[in-house]
C-alpha cells in the first residue's frame with residue numbers, strides 16, 4: 227500500500243503544486259492519477275520514488291516513510307515508465323531490458339534469458355531483441371520501456387503518461403496488453419494520465435485532481451462516473467458529453483439493466499455490430515440486445531457472450547452511423 231499523508235509540495239519560487247494530498251493506493255491494483263495539465267499529477271507520482279520530496283507531509287510504502295529509506299533500495303522496488311520510453315539509444319532492445327538485472331547481480335546469461343521472456347510478455351518476439359530503439363515504432367518502444375521497468379520484478383510500478391505518445395490505434399492495443407499483463411502480475415501501479423477515458427479503462431481506482439494540486443474525487447471508475455462529487459468532476463468525466471469508455475469485471479457488476487426494444491443497428495470502431503439502439507436525447511442512447519447495455523448515466527458498454535465487458539460503444543460513432551442509416555432509409 228502506498229499512502230500520501232497530507233502531502234504538500236511547493237516548488238522554490240513557484241506556487242503550490244500539490245495541496246494537502248491524502249490518498250491511498252491499494253496493493254496489487256492500478257491507481258490512475260488524472261486531471262488537467264499542471265494539476266500536480268507528475269509531482270505526486272515522483273514523490274513515490276523520491277524524485278521529488280514533499281515540502282510537508284509523508285509518502286509511505288507499506289507504512290514506511292520513503293524519506294527514511296535507502297534511495298537505491300527504494301528505487302529497485304519501483305519500476306518507472308515514462309512517456310517517451312527513455313531507452314538507452316546505443317543499446318539493443320535486449321540489452322535495454324537486461325541491463326538492470328545485471329547491475330543487480332544477475333548473470334549475463336540469466337538476465338538475457340529473462341529479458342527475452344519479458345519482451346515476449348509485452349508482445350515483442352525475439353526478432354526485436356537485436357534492434358536498437360530507433361529501429362522500433364513508438365508503440366514498440368513503449369513496450370520495451372514496460373519490459374525494462376518489469377525486469378527487476380519490482381512490486382510497484384510508477385508510470386507517467388506511458389501511452390500518450392503513441393497514436394490512438396496503437397494505444398488501444400497497448401491498453402489491452404497492459405490489462406492482460408496486470409491481471410497476471412498484480413503489481414501495485416500508480417499511473418498518470420490526462421486522458422479520462424484511459425483512466426477509466428485502466429484504473430481500479432481513479433484519483434481526479436483539479437488545478438492547484440487538490441484532489442477532487444477518488445473512487446472506482448464506476449463510482450466517479452455514476453456519482454461525480456461536483457460539477458468539475460462531472461464535466462471532467464464527460465457525463466454531459468456522451469458515452470465514455472468503461473471496463474468492468476462482469477456485466478453483473480454494472481449499474482445497468484438490459485433493455486428489450488430493438489431500434490437502429492449500432493457498430494463498434496471496427497464496424498462490427500454491437501447492438502441496437504435509439505436516441506431519446508443526444509446524451510441518452512438506449513441500446514438494446516443482449517450484446518450491449520447502457521447505464522443510467524449514459525454509458526454504453528459492449529459485453530461478450532459470457533457477459534464480460536470487452537469494449538465501449540462510442541457516442542460519435544453511433545451518431546454518425548445512425549445519421550447515415552437515416553439518410554439511406556427512404
Ligand code: ATP
Nearest residue numbers: 237238240243262263264265266267268269270420
Ligand atoms: P501535465 O499534465 O501538464 O504534465 P501535471 O499535472 O503532471 O501536469 P506537474 O508536472 O506535477 O503537473 O506540475 C504541477 C505544477 O508544479 C505546475 O504548475 C508546474 O509548473 C509546477 N512545477 C513542476 N515542476 C516544477 C519545478 N521543477 N519547479 C517549479 N515548478 C514546477
